[in-house]
Amino acid sequence: MKKADKIAYDKDYAAAKKDGKPFFPYAIYKDTIIAGLAILAVIVLAITVRVNIGEPVNPATTDFVPRPEWYFYFAFELLKIFKNQNALTPVIMATFMVPNILIILLVIWPFIDRGPERRIWKRPFGLALAVIVTGMLCYLTYIGASTPEGVAKGDGIPVSGLEGASAAGAALFLANGCTSCHMVKGVGAAGPGPDLTNFGAKGWDNAKMIKWLQAPIAPMPSYASLPPKDLDDLATFVNGLGTKYK
Amino acid sequence: MATKDIGPKNELQKGLGAAADFVDERSGVKTGGRWLLFRNIPAGTSWFQTLGFTAMALFGMQAITGIILAMYYKPDPNTAFGSIAHITNEVTWGWMVRGMHKWGASAMIVIVFLHMGRVFIWGAYKYPRELTWVTGAILLMMTMMMGLTGYLLVWDQKAYWATVVAVNIFAAAPILGPYIGDILRAGPEFGPDTLSRFYSIHMLIIPGGIATFIGLHLYFIIRLGISEPPWAKRALRAQKDEEDARRAAARNRKAAIPGSVSFPPAWVGDGQEVSR
Numbered sequence: 001m002k003k004a005d006k007i008a009y010d011k012d013y014a015a016a017k018k019d020g021k022p023f024f025p026y027a028i029y030k031d032t033i034i035a036g037l038a039i040l041a042v043i044v045l046a047i048t049v050r051v052n053i054g055e056p057v058n059p060a061t062t063d064f065v066p067r068p069e070w071y072f073y074f075a076f077e078l079l080k081i082f083k084n085q086n087a088l089t090p091v092i093m094a095t096f097m098v099p100n101i102l103i104i105l106l107v108i109w110p111f112i113d114r115g116p117e118r119r120i121w122k123r124p125f126g127l128a129l130a131v132i133v134t135g136m137l138c139y140l141t142y143i144g145a146s147t148p149e150g151v152a153k154g155d156g157i158p159v160s161g162l163e164g165a166s167a168a169g170a171a172l173f174l175a176n177g178c179t180s181c182h183m184v185k186g187v188g189a190a191g192p193g194p195d196l197t198n199f200g201a202k203g204w205d206n207a208k209m210i211k212w213l214q215a216p217i218a219p220m221p222s223y224a225s226l227p228p229k230d231l232d233d234l235a236t237f238v239n240g241l242g243t244k245y246k
Numbered sequence: 247m248a249t250k251d252i253g254p255k256n257e258l259q260k261g262l263g264a265a266a267d268f269v270d271e272r273s274g275v276k277t278g279g280r281w282l283l284f285r286n287i288p289a290g291t292s293w294f295q296t297l298g299f300t301a302m303a304l305f306g307m308q309a310i311t312g313i314i315l316a317m318y319y320k321p322d323p324n325t326a327f328g329s330i331a332h333i334t335n336e337v338t339w340g341w342m343v344r345g346m347h348k349w350g351a352s353a354m355i356v357i358v359f360l361h362m363g364r365v366f367i368w369g370a371y372k373y374p375r376e377l378t379w380v381t382g383a384i385l386l387m388m389t390m391m392m393g394l395t396g397y398l399l400v401w402d403q404k405a406y407w408a409t410v411v412a413v414n415i416f417a418a419a420p421i422l423g424p425y426i427g428d429i430l431r432a433g434p435e436f437g438p439d440t441l442s443r444f445y446s447i448h449m450l451i452i453p454g455g456i457a458t459f460i461g462l463h464l465y466f467i468i469r470l471g472i473s474e475p476p477w478a479k480r481a482l483r484a485q486k487d488e489e490d491a492r493r494a495a496a497r498n499r500k501a502a503i504p505g506s507v508s509f510p511p512a513w514v515g516d517g518q519e520v521s522r
């Protein structure tokens with residue numbers, strides 16, 4: 001804003017204030033009403049939609065849904081968009097580039113849009129940006145909210161041909177929460193990890209899989225703390241998915 | 247003194263009055279408080295300008311319900327889940343306090359976003375309120391971090407795995423990412439210390455930060471005054487007056503140049519120029 005604009009604004013604001021009303025009670029009564037209504041709404045929701053509690057961490061069950069709070073759905077959806085693509089649009093885009101660009105834009109916005117104009121219809125660029133970003137966030141949140149959870153209720157993984165090591169691997173697959181990020185034949189969450197139903201087609205050997213499990217690419221957690229036998233069983237199971245175990 | 251004397255004061259009244267004067271003389275609270283409450287704000291102030299206060303009220307509610315929850319919650323991987331179940335199923339009104347805390351968190355996010363939307367649409371972040379916006383943006387991020395850290399405390403499967411993913415997302419960032427991941431997890435892996443770390447972040451570090459930044463935010467708001475809606479009646483009138491004055495000046499300037507003719511003459515057009 002130019003100096004003259006600032007002076008003009010200060011003068012205009014002083015005039016507005018001179019014609020104004022005292023904060024108490026004219027503003028405070030509105031504040032109290034809306035804040036009261038908000039708190040009332042929270043109390044009503046707390047009574048009508050009771051909080052529940054899920055399964056305790058880490059028993060060998062499959063009927064849990066790994067979901068963040070709804071206001072992080074967009075981040076998880078971003079992850080799915082940028083995953084499963086070529087190496088040029090890696091997870092870094094979703095986990096780092098996009099969120100940070102948004103955050104930086106948010107913080108420095110007043111230093112970008114410095115013109116004296118305050119009426120929204122005379123700020124088309126700002127309006128367009130706001131509509132696009134808000135629309136995108138709402139859309140991703142909606143997708144996140146409506147993604148089928150796809151978690152079967154405790155029936156295990158519906159593939160045939162499991163025995164010995166691969167059966168143990170399937171149990172470990174459930175027990176270690178792989179299904180919270182990977183889907184196998186409709187069991188497990190649709191993301192953020194890729195669907196592993198036909199993973200066997202990739203033809204990894206167990207050593208490669210064990211190495212991956214010990215040091216995967218984030219956000220997949222490392223399973224280096226599992227005993228070697230468990231890792232081997234898991235590898236047998238995952239490497240045969242879609243080929244040996246369908 | 248401003249108060250009316252109705253009969254002689256007893257010793258207690260005298261004492262209280264003297265104490266109030268003593269404090270005011272040294273701190274200025276009475277004078278300052280009066281200034282704060284009765285300072286003028288623009289007359290066109292609208293209902294949309296209540297959202298910031300509402301966010302603040304919800305933060306206060308989160309603090310109170312959170313303190314009550316902390317009286318029963320045990321931040322240890324072996325007992326956390328059980329203590330939440332205890333709060334939900336056994337403690338008197340426990341389900342209610344937990345429900346309010348959980349719904350309050352979502353409500354606060356919604357209200358803060360709406361508040362930000364109103365500030366954006368009104369251009370209320372422009373001179374001189376740029377720093378009010380910056381402190382607000384930091385408040386928004388801290389509010390979201392509250393949601394992230396609080397979610398894990400329930401220590402159920404859903405929360406656990408969602409948080410594993412979220413922390414891994416942070417950890418995947420280049421350069422600082424691995425360090426942030428280690429700090430959040432209290433080590434390279436999710437372990438027993440992760441829960442107590444999240445607990446202290448959730449109930450000490452971020453609330454302290456939010457309280458501090460609400461203080462800064464309010465300091466700016468009170469110092470600069472709340473903005474007037476750009477389409478308040480007074481603002482529109484002032485804009486029109488200014489526009490008219492500018493046009494009149496332009497016409498006068500034209501008229502002042504010898505040999506320039508304007509038709510109709512400057513003094514005719516005035517009444518018709520209602521819309522700019």
Ligand code: HEM
Pocket residue numbers: 294295296297298299300301302305358361362365370371375378379380381382383384385386389460463467471472473474
């Ligand atoms: C915990 C979150 C927040 C709280 C408690 C809070 C509180 C408040 C309050 C009480 C006001 C007074 C006017 C009103 O109620 O509208 C205000 C104004 C303001 N807030 Fe916030 N706020 C928060 C978040 C934000 C965010 C996320 C932004 C934007 C990034 C922001 C930017 C502003 C600005 C620029 C003003 C001045 C507006 C004006 O003068 O018209 N605030 N805030």
